[in-house]
Amino acid sequence: MVGENERACLIGCHGVRELHQNRRIPTGERTNLRLNLNIGITGASGALYGRHLVRALAEIPGESHLIISPAALRVLRQELEVPVDTPEQYLELALRELHDTRHAFQLVDHRDIGARPASGSAPSHGMVIVPCSMKTLAGIAHGYTSNLIERAADVCLKERRRLIVVPREAPYSLIHLRNMTALTEAGGIVLPASPGFYQRPQSLDDLGRFIAGRILALFGVDHQLFPAWQGDDPETTVQK
Numbered sequence: 001m002v003g004e005n006e007r008a009c010l011i012g013c014h015g016v017r018e019l020h021q022n023r024r025i026p027t028g029e030r031t032n033l034r035l036n037l038n039i040g041i042t043g044a045s046g047a048l049y050g051r052h053l054v055r056a057l058a059e060i061p062g063e064s065h066l067i068i069s070p071a072a073l074r075v076l077r078q079e080l081e082v083p084v085d086t087p088e089q090y091l092e093l094a095l096r097e098l099h100d101t102r103h104a105f106q107l108v109d110h111r112d113i114g115a116r117p118a119s120g121s122a123p124s125h126g127m128v129i130v131p132c133s134m135k136t137l138a139g140i141a142h143g144y145t146s147n148l149i150e151r152a153a154d155v156c157l158k159e160r161r162r163l164i165v166v167p168r169e170a171p172y173s174l175i176h177l178r179n180m181t182a183l184t185e186a187g188g189i190v191l192p193a194s195p196g197f198y199q200r201p202q203s204l205d206d207l208g209r210f211i212a213g214r215i216l217a218l219f220g221v222d223h224q225l226f227p228a229w230q231g232d233d234p235e236t237t238v239q240k
Contacts, residue, residue: 044075056223066091068090113151127153129164130165140157153188165191168193191218
């Protein structure tokens with residue numbers, strides 16, 4: 001049953017490899033498993049990372065709760081120069097030009113601390129916050145939950161579920177580093193928005209897909225968002 005502040009946006013998708021007890025499902029193997037995540041998007045710089053994760057999830061069977069803060073919408077407007085004022089418009093933008101999907105996204109008000117992600121009795125495979133502001137990270141690291149994003153993350157930690165945060169800040173202060181250490185010690189994973197360049201990105205979208213792929217990999221989901229590193233070729237490695 002969708003709560004009063006939850007808007008179910010049903011999206012379908014073609015089959016890919018899925019999560020199952022932290023193992024990868026080989027290409028082409030189909031199961032009845034569905035990826036069930038909570039996704040938080042906050043006001044840190046790096047709006048394209050959240051957008052690309054939503055697009056990648058649209059190709060994975062399952063259901064996700066999507067919690068978007070007002071600051072996230074503001075940053076999206078500034079960085080991508082698009083007229084997005086509501087979570088509904090955000091989701092429409094993220095899924096634009098995708099036609100064959102099988103993922104269900106439920107938009108949940110970030111103020112609604114009574115929504116399903118706020119309870120440990122609501123099953124999920126975990127949560128990702130992308131991008132994650134330093135304010136949000138500090139709240140989670142110290143158990144201070146002032147909104148649904150922080151509460152849902154707190155639930156993941158207490159239930160021993162996977163929690164991934166993707167901070168985009170530079171440089172880090174000692175306070176930032178200590179908060180990230182505390183979060184890691186509590187069981188979370190800090191995945192900095194630091195894309196690799198060995199795949200030779202040609203656009204900002206390539207960088208966004210790299211981070212989305214790294215997130216999916218941490219949930220045990222195989223992907224084709226960027227080519228995996230195959231190691232150096234001795235025949236082509238430049239000698240120094």
